[in-house]
Amino acid sequence: MTAVLLQQILNGVIIGVVYALIAIGLTLVFGILDVINFAHGEFYMIGAFLTYSLSVGLGLPYVLALAVSVVGAAGAGLLAERVAVRPLQGRHMFTIVLSTLGLSIFLQHGALLLWGPDPREIDLDWGSRPVMIGEVVVSRLRLVALAVGLVLILAVTCFIRLSRWGMAMRAVARNRDAAALMGVPVQRIRAMAFAGGTALAGVAGGLLGAMFTVEPTMGEWAVVKAFSVVIMGGMGNVPGAVLGGIILGVAESLGAGYLPGGSSYKDGIGYAILILVLLIRPQGLFGQRV
Amino acid sequence: MASGVRGLVIALVVLVLPLVLPGGYHRHLLVLAGLFVLMALGFDLVLGYLGELSLGHAAFFGVGAYTTALLTRNFATPFPLDLLLAGLVTGIAGFLIGVPSLRLKGPYFAIVTFGFAEILRLVALNWVSVTRGPMGLPDIPHPQMGGLVINTELSYYYLVLVLVGLAILVTRRLLDSTVGHAMVAIRENEELAASTGIPTFRVKLIAFCIGMVFAGVAGSVYARYVHFVDPTALSFYYTVTVVSMVIVGGQGSIGGTVLGAVLFTLLPEYLRVAENARLLIFGALLMAAVVFLPEGLHGLWRRSRQVAGRHAAA
Numbered sequence: 001m002t003a004v005l006l007q008q009i010l011n012g013v014i015i016g017v018v019y020a021l022i023a024i025g026l027t028l029v030f031g032i033l034d035v036i037n038f039a040h041g042e043f044y045m046i047g048a049f050l051t052y053s054l055s056v057g058l059g060l061p062y063v064l065a066l067a068v069s070v071v072g073a074a075g076a077g078l079l080a081e082r083v084a085v086r087p088l089q090g091r092h093m094f095t096i097v098l099s100t101l102g103l104s105i106f107l108q109h110g111a112l113l114l115w116g117p118d119p120r121e122i123d124l125d126w127g128s129r130p131v132m133i134g135e136v137v138v139s140r141l142r143l144v145a146l147a148v149g150l151v152l153i154l155a156v157t158c159f160i161r162l163s164r165w166g167m168a169m170r171a172v173a174r175n176r177d178a179a180a181l182m183g184v185p186v187q188r189i190r191a192m193a194f195a196g197g198t199a200l201a202g203v204a205g206g207l208l209g210a211m212f213t214v215e216p217t218m219g220e221w222a223v224v225k226a227f228s229v230v231i232m233g234g235m236g237n238v239p240g241a242v243l244g245g246i247i248l249g250v251a252e253s254l255g256a257g258y259l260p261g262g263s264s265y266k267d268g269i270g271y272a273i274l275i276l277v278l279l280i281r282p283q284g285l286f287g288q289r290v
Numbered sequence: 291m292a293s294g295v296r297g298l299v300i301a302l303v304v305l306v307l308p309l310v311l312p313g314g315y316h317r318h319l320l321v322l323a324g325l326f327v328l329m330a331l332g333f334d335l336v337l338g339y340l341g342e343l344s345l346g347h348a349a350f351f352g353v354g355a356y357t358t359a360l361l362t363r364n365f366a367t368p369f370p371l372d373l374l375l376a377g378l379v380t381g382i383a384g385f386l387i388g389v390p391s392l393r394l395k396g397p398y399f400a401i402v403t404f405g406f407a408e409i410l411r412l413v414a415l416n417w418v419s420v421t422r423g424p425m426g427l428p429d430i431p432h433p434q435m436g437g438l439v440i441n442t443e444l445s446y447y448y449l450v451l452v453l454v455g456l457a458i459l460v461t462r463r464l465l466d467s468t469v470g471h472a473m474v475a476i477r478e479n480e481e482l483a484a485s486t487g488i489p490t491f492r493v494k495l496i497a498f499c500i501g502m503v504f505a506g507v508a509g510s511v512y513a514r515y516v517h518f519v520d521p522t523a524l525s526f527y528y529t530v531t532v533v534s535m536v537i538v539g540g541q542g543s544i545g546g547t548v549l550g551a552v553l554f555t556l557l558p559e560y561l562r563v564a565e566n567a568r569l570l571i572f573g574a575l576l577m578a579a580v581v582f583l584p585e586g587l588h589g590l591w592r593r594s595r596q597v598a599g600r601h602a603a604a
Contacts, residue, residue: 036397087581093396094343098537099580101530106573113566220526224408227401235397268412274405279390282398 003135008253014142016249017149021204022222023229023241024156025197031173031236032193035085036093038100040201040226041219042107043080047073047202048209048218049115052122062124063144066206073202074195076107081194086187104219111216119213127210145207152203153242156196160238169193173236201226221267228274234284243286248273308447317443321515323555324450325508329528330535330551331457331544332504335497337533338542339465341477342494343400346387346407347532350502352414352524354380354509359427359519360420369433369440373510380506384499392494395480404526411524426520430513446515453511457504458544464500473497531558538579540588549587 026040050072054065084103088096127141160166171179172189180186201222209218229248233240248270256266277285308317329351336344357376361367367375387406394402414421421427432441433449440449464470472493475483484490513519531554539550557575561568583590 030397036400084577084581091584094337094533094541095537095580095584097343097400098533099577101533102573102576102580104573105530105569105576109567109569109573113570224404227404231398231401265412265416268409271405271409271412275390275402275409278394278398278402278405282394 004257006134007136008257009250010136010138011142012250012253013246014138014146014149014249015208015253016246017146017153017242018204018207018245019225019229019249020242020245021149021152021200021207022226023233023245024153024238025200025204026223026226027230027233027236027238027241028169028193028200029197030230032169033085033190034093035096035100035194037085037194037197038097038223039080039084039104039107039219040197041221041223042104042111043073043077043198043201043219044205044208044222045111045214045216045219046076046107046198047205048214049111049205049216050202051206051209052120052214053115055122055124056120062122062127062210066148066203069206070199070202073205074199076202077195077198078191080107080198081191085194086190104223108216108219115216117216119215121213122210124210141210145211148203148207152200156200157238165189165192224267225270228270228277231274232277232285234286237284237286240284240286244284304451308444314443317447319556319559321443321446321450323552324447324454325512325515326532326535326555327454327548327551328450328457328508328511329505329532330539330547331454331461332501332508333532334536334541334544334547335461335464335473335501335504337536338547339470339473339477340494340497342392342395343533344403344498344501345400345526345529345533346403346410347502347505348526348528349407349410349524350380350383350505351509351512351528352410352519352521353383354506355513355519355523356414356421356427356509357506358510358513359430362430362514363427369435369514373433373507376510377503377507380509381499381503383506384502385495388495388498388502392491392498404529407524407526407529411521414521414524421521424521426518428518430517430519432517433514440514446511450511453507457507460500461544464497469493469496534576534579538576538583538586540586540591543586543588546586546588546591553587 022040022044025043026037029035029037029040047069050069051062051065054060054068055062058065060068080103084099085096088099124141127139127144129140130137131140131143160169168179168184168189169192171182171184172186172193176186179189204222205218225248229241229244232244232247233242251273252266252269255269259265308320311317311320329347332350333344333347336342354376357379358372361372361375387403391399391402391406415423417423432439434440440446465473472483472488472490475486475488476490476493480490509523512523535550535554536547537550538554539548540546558568558572561571564571585592
């Protein structure tokens with residue numbers, strides 16, 4: 001009984017850490033650019049497809065493929081910011097939402113043309129081998145995902161808290177005009193935050209893509225989870241997004257295991273949390289700001 | 291006087307258009323366009339006049355469609371009654387979702403309405419004993435009133451036209467009323483509106499419910515028209531389409547909304563020649579429209595008239 005429970009919780013935490021990566025990307029873009037990026041899930045999808053093509057298609061080792069995909073997702077993000085976000089600066093939030101929705105349709109159907117609709121699998125020999133920790137079993141791939149996720153979360157947090165660029169980011173998030181007056185290159189910071197956000201989504205795509213399947217529509221699902229997490233953590237709040245991600249991962253894992261008919265409504269848990277939090281504590285469980 | 295003439299010309303074109311167009315396909319597109327106009331008008335009440343972005347519009351369309359499907363299949367409800375009930379049920383759904391959601395603003399309102407819509411879609415998909423899940427509900431009969439049967443594209447077109455006319459009338463009356471003025475006041479500055487004694491929450495709720503009823507009515511007619519509903523009627527893609535219609539058409543303008551709705555019904559259809567690249571092009575066009583038409587088609591029209599006026603004066 002407790003072994004099953006522990007197993008569910010561990011699975012939830014691992015998935016949750018990856019959710020957190022997606023959500024940190026989304027929350028950074030919201031906090032620093034004031035943009036709700038509805039195409040965020042598509043960068044998650046791009047990361048997954050690049051990892052698939054590089055590892056299965058070209059035969060690169062998985063971790064190397066993952067690393068290259070991150071660069072690819074960041075590049076795609078830079079381009080997207082230039083085309084769909086920057087020209088709309090200063091316009092109403094709704095127009096930017098529509099622009100990112102257009103971007104999302106564009107990228108999803110671009111992927112459909114390039115890779116076709118069929119779900120693909122990234123099959124890893126070493127990845128599916130189990131590791132026993134006490135009574136709990138984890139696949140090696142999941143351990144790698146957990147490690148990569150935690151390292152990246154730590155790295156992003158340190159970057160934002162300690163580096164000069166991170167300080168500039170926080171300045172832009174707090175007050176863009178004042179930051180510009182102090183000589184912060186606001187445009188470059190915004191582009192950097194956007195690309196950083198898409199890169200994090202890309203890693204998450206490469207990780208979850210290897211655990212589940214890779215297909216052009218996978219981003220829709222990811223962006224919704226990321227929204228629930230970001231709302232839970234408070235929009236623009238990075239540590240909040242981490243906690244929110246883990247809470248969602250565990251709630252889903254337990255819900256699928258213990259709710260009657262659980263797995264068919266599993267994806268609804270995210271929405272339910274989202275709505276509950278918005279109604280009870282719209283500023284997020286842990287308050288706001290980067 | 292000029293506007294009266296223009297109104298007459300528009301009315302004539304709208305009435306005669308389906309008669310001169312060749313083939314059922316174009317008439318079919320006109321019916322769809324009319325239904326989208328109805329949805330878009332309801333959406334614009336919230337976006338254009340309340341200034342809030344609802345991302346749950348397709349769900350209300352779906353509620354209307356499912357209400358009619360369930361009523362006609364289970365109780366053989368006669369035509370205008372199921373339409374009214376579909377409107378009523380959607381209005382109640384709008385109330386239930388509006389009460390909690392309208393306390394939020396901006397990005398939060400957008401996301402919470404999106405969340406509610408997705409939950410409704412999951413319910414339609416998973417409550418198999420009532421909705422038959424992904425198999426959908428088939429065999430929804432055509433409307434029949436006495437000897438009058440609505441079963442061709444042409445007759446549906448005129449039915450939709452009547453409903454659109456009613457919706458425009460309701461919208462105009464609403465906007466001219468105290469509630470309408472209060473809506474615009476809230477859009478411009480909610481705190482200020484509240485401080486002048488406007489019951490802001492109640493006004494927002496009324497506008498939201500009316501807007502959702504439009505969507506529900508469109509859904510009800512749609513279910514009759516295609517004989518069938520399934521959970522894809524609630525898909526986010528339709529919400530995106532309606533958002534595009536209103537923002538590209540020109541929010542806060544009935545003419546712009548109608549124009550945008552017609553354009554964005556025809557555009558994806560005519561893009562079918564591009565086959566697989568259809569939605570790829572659609573997405574790109576959407577971004578381009580947002581970037582290059584700051585005030586939508588409506589703004590473009592207004593500016594071109596100003597330019598023409600200036601030339602005439604010179």
